[in-house]
Amino acid sequence: MSNPSNLKYTASHEWVKTEADGTITVGITQHAQELLGDMVFVEAPATGRKLKAKEECAVVESVKAAADVYAPVSGTVTAANGALDSAPEAINSDPYGAWIFKMKPDNAADVAALLDATAYQAVVDSEAH
Amino acid sequence: MTTLKQTPLNASHRAMGAKMVDFGGWDMPVNYGSQIDEHHQVRNDCGMFDVSHMRVVDMKGAGVRKFLRYLLANNVDKLTMPGKALYSAMLRPDGHVIDDLIVYFMTEEWFRIVVNAGTADKDIAWMKAQAAAHAPALDIADHPELAMIAVQGPNARAKVWEALPGSRELSEGLVPFSAVEMGAMFIARTGYTGEDGFEIMLPAKAATFFWNTLAEKGVKPIGLGARDTLRLEAGMNLYGQDMDETVGPLESGLGWTVDLKSERDFIGKAALLANPPSKKLVGLVLLDRGVLRGHQHVKTAHGDGEITSGSFSPTLEKSIALARVPNGVQIGDTVHVEIRDKLLNAKVVKYPFARNGKGLI
Numbered sequence: 001m002s003n004p005s006n007l008k009y010t011a012s013h014e015w016v017k018t019e020a021d022g023t024i025t026v027g028i029t030q031h032a033q034e035l036l037g038d039m040v041f042v043e044a045p046a047t048g049r050k051l052k053a054k055e056e057c058a059v060v061e062s063v064k065a066a067a068d069v070y071a072p073v074s075g076t077v078t079a080a081n082g083a084l085d086s087a088p089e090a091i092n093s094d095p096y097g098a099w100i101f102k103m104k105p106d107n108a109a110d111v112a113a114l115l116d117a118t119a120y121q122a123v124v125d126s127e128a129h
Numbered sequence: 130m131t132t133l134k135q136t137p138l139n140a141s142h143r144a145m146g147a148k149m150v151d152f153g154g155w156d157m158p159v160n161y162g163s164q165i166d167e168h169h170q171v172r173n174d175c176g177m178f179d180v181s182h183m184r185v186v187d188m189k190g191a192g193v194r195k196f197l198r199y200l201l202a203n204n205v206d207k208l209t210m211p212g213k214a215l216y217s218a219m220l221r222p223d224g225h226v227i228d229d230l231i232v233y234f235m236t237e238e239w240f241r242i243v244v245n246a247g248t249a250d251k252d253i254a255w256m257k258a259q260a261a262a263h264a265p266a267l268d269i270a271d272h273p274e275l276a277m278i279a280v281q282g283p284n285a286r287a288k289v290w291e292a293l294p295g296s297r298e299l300s301e302g303l304v305p306f307s308a309v310e311m312g313a314m315f316i317a318r319t320g321y322t323g324e325d326g327f328e329i330m331l332p333a334k335a336a337t338f339f340w341n342t343l344a345e346k347g348v349k350p351i352g353l354g355a356r357d358t359l360r361l362e363a364g365m366n367l368y369g370q371d372m373d374e375t376v377g378p379l380e381s382g383l384g385w386t387v388d389l390k391s392e393r394d395f396i397g398k399a400a401l402l403a404n405p406p407s408k409k410l411v412g413l414v415l416l417d418r419g420v421l422r423g424h425q426h427v428k429t430a431h432g433d434g435e436i437t438s439g440s441f442s443p444t445l446e447k448s449i450a451l452a453r454v455p456n457g458v459q460i461g462d463t464v465h466v467e468i469r470d471k472l473l474n475a476k477v478v479k480y481p482f483a484r485n486g487k488g489l490i
Contacts, residue, residue: 040420041419043419063440063441066420
């Protein structure tokens with residue numbers, strides 16, 4: 001699976017989708033879910049929580065390990081994906097559909113400055129060596 | 130740069146799509162796709178594990194039994210039938226655990242021991258040093274040229290019999306925890322998953338052929354990831370997590386393997402008698418949402434403890450753990466586990482958590 005070109009990415013393996021209303025939707029990438037393996041627990045940030053860019057704000061746990069999810073930009077959490085409480089494995093089967101949280105960025109320019117699909121792929125490739 | 134050690138099945142794992150990881154210096158398969166699917170595969174049908182990184186050590190010569198009576202915390206005098214196996218800890222003089230192992234009684238002049246991969250060199254050096262002082266005529270030889278394949282699950286024995294002509298006649302009568310030789314192969318009805326099955330030692334050059342034959346009979350390869358969740362559900366201790374050289378066997382859930390009743394002296398016995406344990410190993414089931422992991426802090430009404438092994442249990446679909454807690458903690462108590470600055474509720478339970486395909490909690 002290639003990384004969708006309509007998304008933005010972080011070097012810490014989050015994907016970011018900009019919605020029509022200016023909010024962003026955040027999940028973890030195909031590469032990240034593959035590294036972690038079978039997902040068994042997701043803890044999303046509370047709605048209303050203010051986040052700073054690169055702040056640890058969610059946890060995804062696979063059978064094997066726990067991993068932190070970082071805020072891609074500064075802003076305020078507007079929603080958490082409750083469906084992952086009972087079906088965390090959706091992150092494995094559909095990483096770009098199974099979003100973890102949504103947030104309203106403080107500054108839209110921060111989102112534009114994130115990695116594009118090609119730049120993110122370069123990060124993934126460099127980690128493989 | 131260190132080079133990872135490889136078992137004879139390394140190429141087979143890659144050909145079967147394994148995700149390989151550095152496992153204590155060995156290049157081993159962690160899974161072949163989904164760890165959870167592999168876990169259920171073993172509980173419901175059967176699967177095969179490459180455990181060739183574990184080491185076989187043969188002790189031969191007159192007086193082996195006498196030496197093992199002194200070397201091991203469990204009593205090899207329980208082994209009276211040829212082929213019978215015993216699980217034991219090997220202790221330091223201070224009563225702490227050097228390793229846990231399985232010892233097979235073959236003849237009065239031959240006992241076979243299987244030790245953990247990561248501790249093998251240390252174990253053998255210790256055995257040889259003790260033998261030099263107490264049984265210098267003994268021959269102690271390890272066999273890195275032997276591969277080891279475990280086939281585990283309710284259908285494991287039937288599948289091995291299909292894959293290995295002639296094996297049924299020899300091994301059908303084996304009671305659990307015993308072994309028989311079949312030419313250059315050694316078939317043991319032992320395992321680490323809480324399921325029935327065999328662990329088969331065989332020459333490395335025959336390992337790939339046997340592995341592929343099992344695969345042709347429908348036996349799925351299982352990675353070390355599922356091996357760990359299976360063993361945790363089965364309540365099997367893991368060296369390096371649930372015990373090591375900093376703790377004794379009585380604090381590590383191994384009291385049942387330590388023979389303190391007989392007159393027999395063994396290395397570590399005096400220390401165990403002089404230092405009664407203040408902690409014990411119990412099972413935990415997480416009541417809140419989250420996943421228990423090794424080294425998480427456990428708070429109880431009787432003092433603090435620590436998780437030694439924790440994971441998500443695919444059979445129970447809950448998070449479970451083994452934890453070392455103060456003696457006062459009782460089955461049924463609720464304790465608190467510190468996970469990322471939060472205190473989550475966990476119930477103290479008697480382990481194993483699952484055996485023979487079924488959850489027990």
